[in-house]
Amino acid sequence: GKYEALSKERAKDKTPLTFINAPNSDDHLLAVGPQGVLMSTARVDPWFSRKQGKLLRRTQLETIEWRDAKGAATVVWRGYNAFTYPSVSRDGSRVVLVEDLYGWARSLAVIDKGAKLRRLRVEAKRKLSEPKVSTDGKLVAVIDKDCRSCPRELAVIDLTSGKERYRIGKSDATRIGSFTWLDGERLLVAVTAAVGGRFHDDAASSSEKLWSIDVTTSKRVALAEATAGASLGELAASFDGKRCAVGLWGRDVIALVDIATGEVAPH
Numbered sequence: 001g002k003y004e005a006l007s008k009e010r011a012k013d014k015t016p017l018t019f020i021n022a023p024n025s026d027d028h029l030l031a032v033g034p035q036g037v038l039m040s041t042a043r044v045d046p047w048f049s050r051k052q053g054k055l056l057r058r059t060q061l062e063t064i065e066w067r068d069a070k071g072a073a074t075v076v077w078r079g080y081n082a083f084t085y086p087s088v089s090r091d092g093s094r095v096v097l098v099e100d101l102y103g104w105a106r107s108l109a110v111i112d113k114g115a116k117l118r119r120l121r122v123e124a125k126r127k128l129s130e131p132k133v134s135t136d137g138k139l140v141a142v143i144d145k146d147c148r149s150c151p152r153e154l155a156v157i158d159l160t161s162g163k164e165r166y167r168i169g170k171s172d173a174t175r176i177g178s179f180t181w182l183d184g185e186r187l188l189v190a191v192t193a194a195v196g197g198r199f200h201d202d203a204a205s206s207s208e209k210l211w212s213i214d215v216t217t218s219k220r221v222a223l224a225e226a227t228a229g230a231s232l233g234e235l236a237a238s239f240d241g242k243r244c245a246v247g248l249w250g251r252d253v254i255a256l257v258d259i260a261t262g263e264v265a266p267h
Contacts, residue, residue, distance in 0.1 A: 003023045003024050006023045010023075018069065020037070020068075020069070020070070020071035021039070021067075021071070022043075024043060024045065024046070025041050025042065025043055026042045026043075026044050027039050027041045028040040028041070028085065030064070030086055030088060033088065033091065033092030034091065034092050035066040035074065035092050036066050036067050036069065038064065038065070038076075038086075038088055038092070038095070039063075039064070039066075039067055040063075040064050040082055040085065040086060041062065041064075042059050042060055042061065042062040043060040044057050044059050045057070045060065046058075061078055061079060062078070062079060062081065062082055063076075063077065063078045064076045064082060064097065064111075066092070076095050076111055077095070077097065080100065080101075081099065081100035082097045082098070082099065082100075083097075083098045083100040083106060084098060084130045084131075085130070086098075086131065087131045087140070088133060089133050089135070089137030090135045090137070091137065092113075093112065093113040093137060094110065094111070094112050094113070094133060094137040095110070095111045096108070096110050096159065097109055097111075097131060098128045098130075098142070099119075104124065105123055105124040106122075106123050107119045107121060107122045107123070107128075108120045108121040108140070108142060110159055120157065120159070120162040121157075121162065123144075125146075125147075126144055126145065126146060127143075127145040127146075127147065127148055128142055128143065128144055129143045129145075132180060132181060133181070134181045134183070134185075134187075135181055135183050135184055137159065138158065138159060138160070139157065139158060139159060139215065140159055141154060141155070141156050141157075141179055141181070142155055143155075143176070150170075151173075151174070151175070153167065153168060153169050153176070154167065154168040154176050154179060155167045156187065156215045165215055165216070166187075166213070166215040166218065168198075168199075171194060172191075172193070172194055172197035173191045173192060173197060173199060174192050174193070175191070175192035176190070176191055176192075177189075177190030177192075177208060177231070177232050178190050178232065178234050178235045178246075181237065182212065182241040182244070182259065185215060185216050186212055186241070187212075187213045187215055188210060188212055188213075188237060189211050189213060190208055190209070190211075190226075190235070190246075191210075192207070192209075193209070198220070199211065199220070201222075207225050207226055208225070208226040208231055209222050209225045210222070210224040210225070210232055210244075210246060210257065221262075222262075223257050223259065223262050223264075224255065224257050224264050226248060229250055230248045230249060230250040230253075232246055232247070232248065233247030233248065233249050234247055241259065242259055243256055243257060243258055243259060244256070244257050248266075253267065254266075254267050255267070
């Protein structure tokens, strides 16, 4: 009854917004593409537990689906648990997700437009998470750890062959932070270098730095550095790959970084 009342209240609202989800759903925005918006969603049904004496939530199977401007859905995937956020190529034709297979294993799975799910890897011991597809949809960067509490490693995997193309391992970094793609070859990664690792240098080497890495040649360029106790937050690249925005935790600052010159403009 309350869900119906909420729908009526929304209909009366004069705010210029269009709701494309039902009130009894747990929705997360993943991307915007030619087909509309890509959502990770699950229906949530309320139920009253007589034993506990309170109202609880029952979450149904999750879906990944495209929704158009009227809320009509095209389901890409339905399953038990898409672990962390799925990712999609820029043209919307390829979706990549990490499945949590009932706690037994995690799989790195690909769904091409009009095709069935294809599992590239199934890992019973290693912990996969945070897949991010390159802009051309050919590669995916994914966090790959030995165990739940182990240091984060970053692997770049070819989505056609399933072969690993690049890795930042435990010997390279004491911490791997946020990451995103600039284009089909260059990856932006926030790294705190390990002594003697590939990203270590003598100038403030213990600080967190933002690196641009060409995963096809391994060429890497340091673009920015977190100083004065700050740390690098989430990254977002411009559509043309010429700039990126990064939050600086601890300083309430968003910085724009010019990829070609390394110039940093705080806001």
